[in-house]
Amino acid sequence: MGTRMRYDIAMKMERDYVCAVCWGRLEASHVDEVTSDLHCVNPDCAGSGFVTKRYAEKRRDEATFEYMEVKKKYGEQLGLTKPISAEQAMKDLGF
Numbered sequence: 001m002g003t004r005m006r007y008d009i010a011m012k013m014e015r016d017y018v019c020a021v022c023w024g025r026l027e028a029s030h031v032d033e034v035t036s037d038l039h040c041v042n043p044d045c046a047g048s049g050f051v052t053k054r055y056a057e058k059r060r061d062e063a064t065f066e067y068m069e070v071k072k073k074y075g076e077q078l079g080l081t082k083p084i085s086a087e088q089a090m091k092d093l094g095f
């Protein structure tokens, strides 16, 4: 279960925010005519907080940059010399 709120607010949250835990997409579902349940669509996530999409994108960019810096400086010692995709880099960082 997610967070209950007015449906119109939930629709705006669904558009502009992501899950605070996994940064997954949010989904608003009707509870009744005016109330909605806003929750993360990731079935493995029990997160109930929200952050703006803009914040998540900024943190993701920072993490990618940090990963590239570490790889450049310590890639050989860490066994990161093989080329990997940005997707794999994020996975390795725990996102």
Ligand SMILES: [Zn+2]
Residues within 6 Å of the ligand: 019, 020, 021, 022, 023, 024, 040, 041, 042, 045, 046, 047
């Ligand atoms: Zn989540």
